[in-house]
Amino acid sequence: MKSKLFISEPLRVGQIRKLRANKKGGTSRLVLIAEQDRRDGTYLVFLLNNMVEAAIPRDLCLSTKLTSAKYEIVLMTEYLARAHPEDFELESVLGSIDEKAVDRIRLIAHNNPFGKLPDVITNPDMRIGRFPMQKYDSVWQFRSSEFDNFLKLTYFRDQAYVISVDHALRSLRQFEALRAPELVDELPLDALFAMSRSREMVAA
Amino acid sequence: MQDLWLEMKTEYELQGGLGKLWLAEIGRLAQQVVNKKILERLPPSIFGFPSWDKDDLMQLVITDRLLGRNQAQYVFDTAESIDEARKILRNEINFVLSDHRVPNQVDNVWSNLEPRLLELGWESGSLESDSESELHDQLVRLILSLKRLRNKGAQRLSPLFAGPVLGDLANQIVEIRPDLPSKLLIKALRTALTIISPSLSIEDVGSIEDSLELSRDSYAKSEESVRMERGQYGSRRHEIARDICEKLNPETLEIVFQKAHGANQSEIGAVLGLTRQTARYRIEEAQQYLLNEFKALELDIEESREVLSAMLDILGVRLSEVNV
Numbered sequence A: 001m002k003s004k005l006f007i008s009e010p011l012r013v014g015q016i017r018k019l020r021a022n023k024k025g026g027t028s029r030l031v032l033i034a035e036q037d038r039r040d041g042t043y044l045v046f047l048l049n050n051m052v053e054a055a056i057p058r059d060l061c062l063s064t065k066l067t068s069a070k071y072e073i074v075l076m077t078e079y080l081a082r083a084h085p086e087d088f089e090l091e092s093v094l095g096s097i098d099e100k101a102v103d104r105i106r107l108i109a110h111n112n113p114f115g116k117l118p119d120v121i122t123n124p125d126m127r128i129g130r131f132p133m134q135k136y137d138s139v140w141q142f143r144s145s146e147f148d149n150f151l152k153l154t155y156f157r158d159q160a161y162v163i164s165v166d167h168a169l170r171s172l173r174q175f176e177a178l179r180a181p182e183l184v185d186e187l188p189l190d191a192l193f194a195m196s197r198s199r200e201m202v203a204a
Numbered sequence B: 001m002q003d004l005w006l007e008m009k010t011e012y013e014l015q016g017g018l019g020k021l022w023l024a025e026i027g028r029l030a031q032q033v034v035n036k037k038i039l040e041r042l043p044p045s046i047f048g049f050p051s052w053d054k055d056d057l058m059q060l061v062i063t064d065r066l067l068g069r070n071q072a073q074y075v076f077d078t079a080e081s082i083d084e085a086r087k088i089l090r091n092e093i094n095f096v097l098s099d100h101r102v103p104n105q106v107d108n109v110w111s112n113l114e115p116r117l118l119e120l121g122w123e124s125g126s127l128e129s130d131s132e133s134e135l136h137d138q139l140v141r142l143i144l145s146l147k148r149l150r151n152k153g154a155q156r157l158s159p160l161f162a163g164p165v166l167g168d169l170a171n172q173i174v175e176i177r178p179d180l181p182s183k184l185l186i187k188a189l190r191t192a193l194t195i196i197s198p199s200l201s202i203e204d205v206g207s208i209e210d211s212l213e214l215s216r217d218s219y220a221k222s223e224e225s226v227r228m229e230r231g232q233y234g235s236r237r238h239e240i241a242r243d244i245c246e247k248l249n250p251e252t253l254e255i256v257f258q259k260a261h262g263a264n265q266s267e268i269g270a271v272l273g274l275t276r277q278t279a280r281y282r283i284e285e286a287q288q289y290l291l292n293e294f295k296a297l298e299l300d301i302e303e304s305r306e307v308l309s310a311m312l313d314i315l316g317v318r319l320s321e322v323n324v
Helices: A099-111 A138-153 A163-174 A189-197 B004-015 B020-039 B054-067 B071-078 B082-119 B129-144 B163-176 B182-199 B208-220 B225-233 B235-247 B250-260 B265-272 B276-296 B301-314
Strands: A015-019 A029-037 A042-049 A059-062 A073-083 A126-128
Touching (some): A029 A138, A029 B071, A042 A138, A073 A099, B004 B020, B004 B071, B004 B082, B020 B054, B054 B071, B054 B082, B071 B082, B082 B182, B129 B163, B129 B182, B235 B301, B250 B265, B250 B276, B250 B301, B265 B276
Antiparallel strands (some): A015 A029, A029 A042, A042 A073, A059 A073, A059 A126
8 A cells, every 4th residue: 555645746738647436526537738838837638448349439549558558548539628737636647658659640530520530640659449439329328427437536717618619519519511511410419519518519 | 243345345354355245145146147037038149158147247247357357356446335246246257248249249240241242242261371461461350440339338238330330341441342252351440349349348338218318418408519510510500400309219329320320220229128019110210300300390391301310410420321
């Protein structure tokens, strides 16, 4: 057993940590720290899970070699939100990723907000998920419940934008042409789900 | 009594892995799953077991998942209470069962697909080896893009595709080549369904009833859904469709959803856990209810069609796949 007296490693970008349930409720989850805001000490985090079989093409399956964690991890690129530092479990760092790699993942996911993540992102230790999610299937439901839970664990400053789908939302607001119904099929399902929650657009 | 999860964590740390407490807990969960399967009268052979024995299942869970993929460590790192740990462990058990079920699912789909292919004049032939892998990938993509029947992970062998969807698949296969070898088709099915299958077992999403409620809520509450669909159906039609959807109970919504995919009475029965006969009554009731609603609103045929289309869109049926 660990001693009650321990020196915790400070929170840093690239670390995989446990985010604990807070007063809003929720269940603890693993997250990857993507950015630290030095102004208020909060952190942007990606949600992680262990469901490699249920990783969709917007997710990245990270090998143990890359993360130095003890198991393979799925990074859900669509689930990025802000967490308070006091909600992290400080006792242990469960793995870490190079800061540059984290930036690259963010940039590519942000620049490609629709459909499958591009192959350029991959290397042998970072695979794009393959599960073909369909609306209301078990993976959709799983992700919906993960989304709800993640909202409880995190917060967002600007209520107008919901987690990482803000890019998709802004695009839809700015470019009227993107409201074309046929484009809805191309939108990431998580983005649509988030949009439906944000009362911005269709839940199709 | 000390907190069980705390004791399990202590044991895990002291022993550097699974100890007696963990084995007992996994055993209990495996026994629950086995009991459920026995109650459902599922033959153990479906999952490759000679008999329903919790020890066999437990061994696979430990070797394949908890040790093989180090998921025990994940449970240890993530769970905050025994309930959370049990949830993840239950998922691990279901993943093991799904992994071992795959060949049966392929057999099921193939036995339903083959007669449709034969009807269209397909005959198993041979191929030049250089085109095989390309065709295989094409077929896998085709199978993965098919609309699946809902599976909430509660029914291990519920049908995966509605009859008409398989009919379309047969047509597309014959269009690609009318003499594709059966070996290649089965191989493509296996590849595609291996991806789909394990994910069907995710149980963290609640029971079937909960999920139906969730689906119902997710669109019933989505005021924003109006905006996009307004353009397509006109705002009044869409509002009517939403009102009707809000009035329907989850079971009726499921029936409408499944009917839109061309599911037959048996398939709808399987999804709802009803006999074919009961499913037939429920389908008739649902149809009658909708007709009455349309009648009460004094909608003509064209308007009724549009309202129904809007309802199906709200329910998540893509219009291109509707087969009513």
